[in-house]
Amino acid sequence: MARSSFLAYLSAATLTVAGELEFAESLSSEPQSQGNFWADLAEGQLYKNKDNPWISSVKVEGRAHYQAAWVDGNDTDGNGFSGDFEEFRRFRVGTEIDFLTAFEVSVGVNLVDDERYEDGDLSMGVEDYANAYLRLSVDKLFDLLFLDELEFTYGRQKVRVGYEAHRSSNELITVERSALSNRIRGEGSRRTGFLLGAEKDDFTLNLGVFSHDRSDFVGSWNHGHFYYGSLQWDLSKQWTLLIDGIINEGQGPDEALGYDWVTSLSVLYEKKRFGMSFNLAMGDNGDARNQVFDEDRQGAFYGAVFTPWCWILEDRLQLVGQAQYQISDESEGIRLADRYLIPFHDAGTAEVNNGRGDEHFSAYLGLNFHPWKGESRVMVGVQYDDLQTPDGNLDAITTFLAFRTSF
Template sequence: MTAPRGSSIRAALRLLPAVGIGLLWPGTPKAGELPPPAALGLQFGIDREVLREPGNGGFLESLGSDDFGVLYRNDDGPINEWSLTTRFDAQYGHLDSDRGNGEEFEVRRFRPGTSIEFLDNWRLKVTADLADADGDVNYDGLSSAFLRYRASDDLKFRLGKQVPHFSQEWSTPSMELPVIERSLLVQQIRPRRATGISIVADPGNWEAEAGAFSGDFSPEISNFDSGWFYVANLGYDFTDIFTWWKDLDLNLYYMHTDGHAGNDAVPPYAHSYSAAVKVRKKRFRLAAEYLLADGMMGRPDAWGVQFTPTWELIDGKLDLVFRYQYAETDGRDGLRLRRRYDFLAPRLFDRGRGEEFEAYYLGLRLHLIEDRLVYMAGGEWGDMDDNFRDGGALDRFTFLTALRFNF
C-alpha cells in the first residue's frame, strides 16, 4: 500500500518536538521530575557550570537582559544554548458603531516554547499556541515547529511550521508592531502559519527570501494534500546612498497559490504583491505599504495602501502612533471586515462585506521594559461602504488597549 503523498515529510516534522526533548534529556529522571540543569553538562561531558546566573538587579533588570530565559549555554559543546520563550498578549476592545456596540477582553496570544541551538549552526524551535479563536486559554496547536540551518552568516534554511513572509506588516512580529491590530487588507490576503521550507540570503545591503508551503492548514503539521503556495521577497537598504536617513529600506513581496480546491492556508488570490518602505530619522519613523491581490475562484481583486508614522515622544519609552489605511475592490463584497473587533456589532450582516474601506488609528505605545513589556492604547475610526446594500456597511469607532510581554 502506497503511503499518502507527503506522509513521510509530515511524520518527520512531527518528530521535531520529541527530538528537542531527546537532545536535552540526561538519562531517566524519576517520575514527575525534570532533569536538573547541571545534569545537562554531565550528560555531554561538560565539566563546568555554564548555566546563566540571576543578575543582581532583580527580576525587572533581568527581564530586560538578552539572557532572560536562557537556561544553558556552552559555545564549545554539542548543545550550544537552550532557552525558554514566551509571548503573551492580553487585549481589550470596545466598539461603538451605527450597528450597535460591543466589548471584549481576550488573551490575544499565549505562545510558550523552547529553542535549542546545537552543533554551532543548527536551531530547533517549538512553540505551542495556548490562546484559541475565542480568546480563551486552551491548547490550539503549534504556533511554530521548525529546524533552522545556518550555512553561513548570509544564508539560512528553515524547515517546518513557520510564518510565510508576505507583506511588511504581516512579516513584522507583533511585539515590534506600533499598532495593536494589523490592517484590514493585510489580514484579508496574508497566509496562515504553514509547513514548508524557506531560504533567506542577506549579503551586504541586500535581503532575499523564498519559500514553498503546503496549502492545507493544520493546527500542528500539514498533511501535504491540498496543493502549494509560494512566497518571495527582495529588499535593499539604501541608507548608504541616501545618508540623510538613518534607515531607508525598500522591500518587494510576492505570493502565488496554485488554486487547489482544498487550499485553506492562504485566501483565494492567485497572485499577491506588496511594495513597502521603512524610513527612520532621529525620533521619526514611517512604514508605508501598497498591496494588490489578484482574485480567483470567484473572489474579486483587491488593492490598498497604508501609512504608519511614529514619533518617539520620550526616548526609548513612549511613542505616538498614527496609521491611515485604505482598501478597495473591483467586485461585489470583495472586502471583509476583521472579526476582531468589528464583529462585535450586533446588527452587522453579510459577514461585514463591502467594496471600500477607510480607517484612521491614533494611539500611544509605552515601553515598560524595552520591547519585552509594552502597554498600548489607541482608538480607530473606520468606515466600510457597502454599495450593494446587503448589510455589510459599518461606521464605527473602536477603543483598543493591549499589554504585550515576551522573552
C-alpha cells in the same frame, strides 16, 4: 498530537536536553562564555557556550497579550450598535536550541484559545503550534564565496507578506494589524514549508514553497501548495525596502490563502525618534476556476497602509498613527479584520455584511507606554472604520486598551 502525549514528550525532551547539556559541558575544552547571567536569564537565555560543538545555546521565549475593546457605530441599515470585548489575545511559550554548530530547532506552542469576542469560550492548554521547524545555517560550516549567510529551514513557520507581517506581534505598535495586512498574510499565515534564506551585503532574499495543509503541527503535502518570495534591501541606516509576493498553486485559494496571488511593496524609514512605514499591495481573489464561486468575491483588490510614529519620551512614550485604504473590483472583494466588527454579524446584533465590501477606509491614533526597557508596554488606541457594502455604509469607532509583555 494529544495534549497528554505532548506533555509526556515535553517532559522527556526536557530531561534529554538537561542530560545533553551536562554531557556537552563536560566535553567542552573551553570555559562557558562569560556574561551577565541574570541579564541573559531575563532574556530567556538558559544556556550559552559558542565553543560547545554539541549544544551551544538554549533559549526560551514567552509572550502574554491581553486586550479589551469598546465599539460604537452605525450598521448598513443605519441603526446604531455598540458592544465591548475582552480577550487573552496571545499566550505563547517556546524554545530554541542551537546544536551541532550549524543547526537550530525551534518549537512554540499557543496556550490559550479565547473566542469570547465571537461569543465563544475561553480554553487554556496546548491549542496548536505557533512554529515547529529545523534550520541549517550553511555559512556556519563553510566559507561562502558570494554570500554572507545561507540558511535552509523546513517545518511550520510564519509566512511574511507586507511590513506588518515582518514584525513580531511583540513589536507591533498598533493594537491590531491592519485589515490589509491580515488579508495579504492569508487566512492562515503559519504553514508547513521549505524556505531558503540568503544574505549579501545590504540584501536579504527568501524563497519558499508551502503546503496548504491546515494541520496544527507540521503538515502534509496532500492539499496543494503555494510559492513565496521576499526581498529586503537596506538602502541606508534609515531606509529599508521590502518586496513580497505569493503565487498560489493547487486546489484553490481558499485552502490556505483566500486569494490567487498577491504582491506587496513596503518602505520603512527610521531616524532617532521618528519613523514611518508605507505598504502598497495588490492581488487577485481568483475566480470560479479557483473555487471562488461567489462572483461578488472574485476579482482584483488593492490597498495601502501608512503608519507614522514618534517618541514623545525616548524609549518610554510613543505616539502612533495609521491610515489605511483598500478597494476591490467586486462588491465583496475585501473584508475587515476579524476584530471587532465582524462579531456583531456572527451574533446577529447588527447588519455589517460579515465585514465584506468593496471600499474600506480606517484611521488609527494611539499611545504606547513602556514602563521599563524591553517589550512590555501598555497600549491605548482609537480606530475609525468606514466600509462600503452592497447593503449600505458601515461606520464605527473602536477604542482599544492592551497590555503586552514578553521575554
